[in-house]
Structure formats: C-alpha cells, structure tokens
Amino acid sequence: MVSVPNVDRAAVAPPPGPFRSRMKKRLGPDIDGYGFLLPATIVMVSLVVYPFCLAVWFSVSDAFVGEPASYVGLENFIYILTEDDIFIETIWNTLLFAFWSVLFKVVLGLSCALLLQRILKLRRFFRGSVLLPFVAPTALSTLGWWLILDPTYSHINWILANVWPFSYFGWGPYNFLGNPTLAMASVIFVNIWRGIPFFIITILAGLMAIPDHLYDAAEIDGASTWRKFYSITLPLLRPVLAIIILFSTIFTLGEFNIIYVLTRGGPMNSTHLFSTYSFTYGILNHEIALGAAVALFLFPILVVIVVFLLRMVRRDTSHEL
Numbered sequence: 001m002v003s004v005p006n007v008d009r010a011a012v013a014p015p016p017g018p019f020r021s022r023m024k025k026r027l028g029p030d031i032d033g034y035g036f037l038l039p040a041t042i043v044m045v046s047l048v049v050y051p052f053c054l055a056v057w058f059s060v061s062d063a064f065v066g067e068p069a070s071y072v073g074l075e076n077f078i079y080i081l082t083e084d085d086i087f088i089e090t091i092w093n094t095l096l097f098a099f100w101s102v103l104f105k106v107v108l109g110l111s112c113a114l115l116l117q118r119i120l121k122l123r124r125f126f127r128g129s130v131l132l133p134f135v136a137p138t139a140l141s142t143l144g145w146w147l148i149l150d151p152t153y154s155h156i157n158w159i160l161a162n163v164w165p166f167s168y169f170g171w172g173p174y175n176f177l178g179n180p181t182l183a184m185a186s187v188i189f190v191n192i193w194r195g196i197p198f199f200i201i202t203i204l205a206g207l208m209a210i211p212d213h214l215y216d217a218a219e220i221d222g223a224s225t226w227r228k229f230y231s232i233t234l235p236l237l238r239p240v241l242a243i244i245i246l247f248s249t250i251f252t253l254g255e256f257n258i259i260y261v262l263t264r265g266g267p268m269n270s271t272h273l274f275s276t277y278s279f280t281y282g283i284l285n286h287e288i289a290l291g292a293a294v295a296l297f298l299f300p301i302l303v304v305i306v307v308f309l310l311r312m313v314r315r316d317t318s319h320e321l
Contacts, residue, residue: 102249
C-alpha cells in the first residue's frame with residue numbers, strides 16, 4: 001500500500017477559475033456593462049477623440065494638402081494672432097454673433113413659452129407649429145431666407161417699395177447681405193429664427209414642472225403677476241435656462257450653415273465666424289494647419305463658458321423647495 005505524504009492543504013493553491021470570474025474580481029460584478037458601453041466607446045473614439053487629436057496635430061504642424069507635415073510648435077497660433085487681421089475681426093464677429101443670438105433666443109423663447117402656457121384653445125397646434133423652423137433642414141430654410149434677403153429678389157424690399165405706408169416714407173431698398181452691419185444683423189436674425197423653438201419647448205417643459213401650489217400660495221398672499229414671475233418662475237427656471245444657454249452657446253459659436261449659405265463670410269469678412277474662416281483656410285486655401293489653428297482657438301472659449309454655466313447649474317440644483 002502506497003503512503004501519501006501529509007501535505008498542508010492550505011499551502012496548495014486552488015485551480016485558477018474561469019476567465020469571466022477573474023475579470024469580475026478585477027472590474028467588479030457589473031462586467032456586462034462594459035460590453036454595452038463598447039459600441040458607444042468605439043463611435044466616440046472614432047468620430048470625436050481621433051479627429052480632435054488629429055486637429056491638434058495639424059494645428060502645431062505645417063500641414064498642407066498633398067505635402068508631408070512636420071512639427072512647427074505654436075507658429076500657426078502666433079501667425080493668426082499677430083499677422084492675420086481677419087482673424088482678429090473673426091473673434092469679434094463670433095462673440096458678437098453668439099451674444100446677441102443667445103440673448104434674443106432667451107428673451108423671446110421665455111416670452112413665447114409663457115404665452116403658450118396660457119393658451120387654452122388650439123394649444124397642440126401652436127406648440128407643434130413652433131417646431132417647424134427647428135425641424136426643417138438648415139440649408140433648405142436658409143436658402144429661403146437668402147431669397148427673402150437677396151437685394152435682387154428681396155420680398156422685404158418689394159414690400160417697402162410697393163405697400164403703403166412703407167412706400168409713402170420711401171424706405172428701402174436695402175442691401176441686406178451687401179452691407180456689413182445689415183449682413184451681421186441678418187445672420188443673427190436667421191439664427192434666432194432657427195434656434196428659438198428649442199428654447200420655447202424646453203422652457204415650456206420647465207414651466208409645466210413648477211408646482212401649482214406655489215402660485216396658489218403667492219396668490220393668497222396678494223402677489224402680483226410680475227412678483228410671482230421674479231420670485232417663483234424665474235428662480236425655478238434658472239437650472240433649465242442655464243442648460244439650454246449652454247447648449248445654444250456651443251451650437252451658436254460653431255455655426256456654419258447659416259453663414260456659409262447667406263454670406264460666405266462677407267461682405268469684407270464682416271460675418272466670418274471661427275467655423276467659416278477655418279473652412280476658408282483649410283478647405284478653400286488648402287492650408288490645413290492654419291485652418292486647424294483657427295478652429296482650435298474656439299476650444300478655450302468653450303471651456304470657460306461650460307465651466308461657468310455648469311457651476312451655475314450645480315449651485316441652482318442644490319436649492320430645495
């Protein structure tokens with residue numbers, strides 16, 4: 001009979017478990033969640049992270065269409081800041097365009113949302129109608145505005161010349177897209193028309209979420225309509241307003257379609273934004289490095305705006321009724 005040596009069982013390591021069990025120990029019990037995140041991660045890396053990193057490389061290189069690129073450091077940024085007068089004008093145009101567009105969208109969107117909240121008849125019709133500018137393709141709707149504002153085919157100039165009382169005062173014709181001031185005002189107006197439905201619907205949803213008993217208590221205390229608006233409606237809408245202002249500012253600063261269809265940055269570069277000027281450098285002039293530098297100059301501006309608005313949202317959401 002063969003004797004088996006007395007081996008301490010605690011010293012013998014257990015056989016390795018299956019791969020899934022070992023991964024659960026390392027990553028946690030919800031390992032299946034990583035599988036669900038994988039498609040979104042692939043799309044994010046392919047369409048956002050990789051293009052952004054490529055743009056960063058282009059901005060610090062001398063990339064030109066059809067030629068190999070080499071590292072040049074910050075020369076592209078120094079050039080556009082010190083020697084390119086159009087870029088300095090583009091910065092001012094972009095800030096002016098974004099400020100007035102977002103401001104009017106907030107004011108008009110809030111006003112229209114308050115009106116839609118009070119409408120009883122045809123409520124669904126009006127709420128659906130305000131979405132039309134937002135649903136229509138941007139390029140198609142902007143082409144319609146180009147026909148309205150074009151000096152040759154302008155409907156506005158025809159009305160000013162042929163319809164009383166405008167014809168009596170002799171107003172017009174105006175070259176809406178040929179005058180620098182009128183061109184900037186025109187693209188701002190079209191951007192407001194395009195983006196205001198987003199504000200109306202979102203603010204209307206925020207208004208409907210405000211409890212009615214707050215207004216009832218204010219009514220009992222004898223508060224006026226303006227007092228209820230400033231003391232109840234506006235404070236409780238601040239988180240919603242901060243979020244839609246954040247998204248609208250990002251979209252407005254990166255606007256391309258409206259500018260390119262209406263003015264293509266003219267007249268005399270008076271409506272160039274970061275996006276259109278970057279397109280002019282990188283695509284039309286084939287100077288990819290300078291185009292990437294112009295586009296990336298918007299990044300720190302967006303970071304400052306996002307941090308400021310997110311702090312406002314975090315502060316307002318901590319408020320309890």
